[in-house]
Amino acid sequence: MTGNDQLKQLDPSKQLDAGRGQTGNKILALLAAAVMISQWMIGFPTPTHATSPRLQNRVAPFSLPGSDGSAVAFSTDPSVKFHVLCFLGTECPLARIYGPRLVAMSDAFSPRGVQFIGINSNIQDSMQELQAYANDYGITFPIAKDYDRRVAVQAGATRTPEVFVIDRAGLVRYCGRIDDQYEPGIARSSATQHDLRDAIEALLSDQPVPTPQTTAMGCLIALPRTVADDPESHSKITYCDQVSRVLQRHCIECHREGQIGPFSLEQYDDVIGWADMSLEVIDQQRMPPWHANPEHGSFSNSRHMSDEDKQTLVDWVDAGMPYGDANELPPPISFVEGWQLPQSPDQIVTMSDTPFAVPADGTVEYQYFVVDPGFREDRWIRAAEVVPGNRAVVHHSIAFTRPPDGADVRDIGFLAAYVPGQRPNALPPGYAQRVRAGSKIVFQLHYTPNGKPSEDLTRIGLVFADPSEVTHEVFVLGGVEQEFEIPPGVADHAVQAEIAGFPKNGSLLSITPHMHLRGKSFRFSAQTKSGNETLLDVPAYDFNWQHNYSLSQPLPLDDVERLSFTAVFDNSADNPTNPDPSEYVTWGDQTWQEMAVTFVAVAKPRHPPENGTMSKHATSKQVSGKPQPLADRQHAWEEQASQFADQYITRFDSDGDGVLSKHELPDSVRMFGFRSFDHDRDGSIDREEIRAEKLQRLKRSR
Numbered sequence: 163m164t165g166n167d168q169l170k171q172l173d174p175s176k177q178l179d180a181g182r183g184q185t186g187n188k189i190l191a192l193l194a195a196a197v198m199i200s201q202w203m204i205g206f207p208t209p210t211h212a213t214s215p216r217l218q219n220r221v222a223p224f225s226l227p228g229s230d231g232s233a234v235a236f237s238t239d240p241s242v243k244f245h246v247l248c249f250l251g252t253e254c255p256l257a258r259i260y261g262p263r264l265v266a267m268s269d270a271f272s273p274r275g276v277q278f279i280g281i282n283s284n285i286q287d288s289m290q291e292l293q294a295y296a297n298d299y300g301i302t303f304p305i306a307k308d309y310d311r312r313v314a315v316q317a318g319a320t321r322t323p324e325v326f327v328i329d330r331a332g333l334v335r336y337c338g339r340i341d342d343q344y345e346p347g348i349a350r351s352s353a354t355q356h357d358l359r360d361a362i363e364a365l366l367s368d369q370p371v372p373t374p375q376t377t378a379m380g381c382l383i384a385l386p387r388t389v390a391d392d393p394e395s396h397s398k399i400t401y402c403d404q405v406s407r408v409l410q411r412h413c414i415e416c417h418r419e420g421q422i423g424p425f426s427l428e429q430y431d432d433v434i435g436w437a438d439m440s441l442e443v444i445d446q447q448r449m450p451p452w453h454a455n456p457e458h459g460s461f462s463n464s465r466h467m468s469d470e471d472k473q474t475l476v477d478w479v480d481a482g483m484p485y486g487d488a489n490e491l492p493p494p495i496s497f498v499e500g501w502q503l504p505q506s507p508d509q510i511v512t513m514s515d516t517p518f519a520v521p522a523d524g525t526v527e528y529q530y531f532v533v534d535p536g537f538r539e540d541r542w543i544r545a546a547e548v549v550p551g552n553r554a555v556v557h558h559s560i561a562f563t564r565p566p567d568g569a570d571v572r573d574i575g576f577l578a579a580y581v582p583g584q585r586p587n588a589l590p591p592g593y594a595q596r597v598r599a600g601s602k603i604v605f606q607l608h609y610t611p612n613g614k615p616s617e618d619l620t621r622i623g624l625v626f627a628d629p630s631e632v633t634h635e636v637f638v639l640g641g642v643e644q645e646f647e648i649p650p651g652v653a654d655h656a657v658q659a660e661i662a663g664f665p666k667n668g669s670l671l672s673i674t675p676h677m678h679l680r681g682k683s684f685r686f687s688a689q690t691k692s693g694n695e696t697l698l699d700v701p702a703y704d705f706n707w708q709h710n711y712s713l714s715q716p717l718p719l720d721d722v723e724r725l726s727f728t729a730v731f732d733n734s735a736d737n738p739t740n741p742d743p744s745e746y747v748t749w750g751d752q753t754w755q756e757m758a759v760t761f762v763a764v765a766k767p768r769h770p771p772e773n774g775t776m777s778k779h780a781t782s783k784q785v786s787g788k789p790q791p792l793a794d795r796q797h798a799w800e801e802q803a804s805q806f807a808d809q810y811i812t813r814f815d816s817d818g819d820g821v822l823s824k825h826e827l828p829d830s831v832r833m834f835g836f837r838s839f840d841h842d843r844d845g846s847i848d849r850e851e852i853r854a855e856k857l858q859r860l861k862r863s864r
Contacts, residue, residue, distance in 0.1 A: 244327055673686050
């Protein structure tokens with residue numbers, strides 16, 4: 163069926179709308195790496211070639227209201243050989259990215275007889291919002307509102323952004339994506355295929371289009387749908403009664419004004435416009451963002467959506483999305499204005515006195531800002547939240563504490579992060595994190611330009627605890643395995659590691675796994691005398707969502723002998739996010755390298771009983787369950803430190819001179835760990851400095 167035939171079969175009487183600093187500690191480097199995530203995208207179809215015969219569609223002449231008040235139609239200028247219809251949405255992240263790119267293409271092809279026209283067929287986008295989109299993203303070609311979605315149906319458009327090249331007879335000659343920079347779960351640094359550009363060039367040269375039809379990536383357009391006019395089909399499920407409550411449970415937290423969600427789902431008009439898109443990402447298990455297997459563990463921040471709630475949404479959409487009785491609407495959820503903290507913050511710390519300028523395009527290196535919060539005495543923090551000043555360009559931000567010079571490096575602490583998919587976690591009553599007097603707060607920010615110059619001023623809000631009321635101190639431990647190599651093409655490569663030095667008199671609060679693009683699955687276990695218990699199972703790890711899994715109840719560690727995890731990597735060609743299946747993959751900061759890391763939040767009593775002990779896994783090497791004489795331990799440490807230094811030099815000494823300069827080391831070591839190794843401050847580190855630093859850390863770990 164062609165677009166025109168489809169349009170004819172839609173009976174109007176039965177249509178309903180479908181609605182950022184230096185410091186010297188390896189832990190900091192890992193904390194920083196743990197929040198490097200790829201760009202958050204929404205709305206990816208199944209990655210297959212489109213099969214609908216849209217190239218047979220013919221778009222009839224139209225006249226639509228333009229965002230500037232003019233009437234927008236096909237050009238009658240005989241020099242115009244082709245029109246490019248660009249279907250765009252005001253809130254869709256990809257439509258915002260590609261808008262300025264389409265302008266550049268329009269400027270390039272206009273002198274050659276190609277006219278670009280923007281079309282907005284979203285029922286949830288008002289003309290005022292369309293005007294703002296055109297102004298904000300510098301859209302210079304005409305852009306119009308397709309109120310009844312007739313042009314979208316004729317062309318066969320289903321997503322934004324999606325483009326159609328139309329000849330003078332109205333026939334579709336190319337349709338689909340603009341280029342291949344974005345694919346399901348992939349955000350390349352640049353495109354490798356320029357489908358729209360290549361299609362136009364071929365047509366202008368009277369050559370066949372190389373690939374006349376591709377699959378567009380982006381947000382679904384809510385196209386008209388038919389609903390049977392049958393009394394028995396009238397649904398008892400309405401927006402006011404059931405659907406609004408499902409959205410409150412699972413969506414409104416992020417999808418509301420000023421929050422991370424790219425669009426709001428607070429009002430009925432918005433919900434019906436995004437209904438098809440919502441069902442797609444729910445069906446693909448991409449929303450709500452939650453990846454823990456419900457058969458293992460219980461988590462206070464779970465976003466698991468029940469099958470019943472999913473079916474409620476499906477049935478409602480199938481019934482035509484009836485509104486219902488306004489008296490059945492639930493009361494709105496109350497949120498702390500601008501914060502998701504349990505109360506308004508006691509202190510707000512801003513990353514800088516002046517905003518950071520983010521360019522319109524290009525790559526922005528990681529930015530670091532060191533701020534003195536003015537702590538003249540130890541502070542106990544029971545809640546913290548990082549809030550970006552401009553969510554449109556802040557890819558992620560983390561804040562951590564750097565203790566005063568000469569302090570124990572173990573006082574370096576993670577405070578909070580702004581990461582897609584992660585929200586502030588409330589600590590149990592009496593639990594808090596100590597920040598030493600004189601500490602600084604370090605902000606790390608990763609910016610992603612979005613097509614227009616922007617500014618950002620990120621902040622962190624802190625909620626303090628009364629020291630007299632703090633019963634448990636919270637701190638972060640890291641489990642790391644760096645010595646691995648993933649062979650090319652292997653689909654299931656397992657890497658195992660343990661959490662060292664956890665307090666036997668403490669309790670486990672949360673688990674945060676971290677891998678990169680080849681990460682496939684993750685499992686975290688506790689070994690006790692009675693057996694092995696899986697605390698967290700992530701069968702389908704997703705690098706785009708860095709979850710912190712908070713246990714519903716703190717897990718006592720007194721009977722736990724070992725905490726371990728298994729990270730599985732997929733280096734095969736079947737992994738759509740794999741940068742290069744032919745490579746051997748080792749540890750590294752970049753996303754095309756890999757990491758096997760887990761962070762856990764642990765609490766221990768401030769006033770433990772006399773028999774409080776550390777776990778027998780207090781170092782990464784377990785030599786015996788019995789205490790060793792000091793001389794034996796010293797000898798073991800010396801051996802371990804020497805071995806580590808040899809391996810470190812061998813691994814990173816690219817010029818073979820026996821010393822390591824900054825340019826030979828990974829980004830995270832240069833930024834965070836170099837200063838702690840460079841004891842004589844000569845700008846390089848040698849084997850003895852590495853050995854001495856490692857030995858010092860081994861002694862401290864006891």
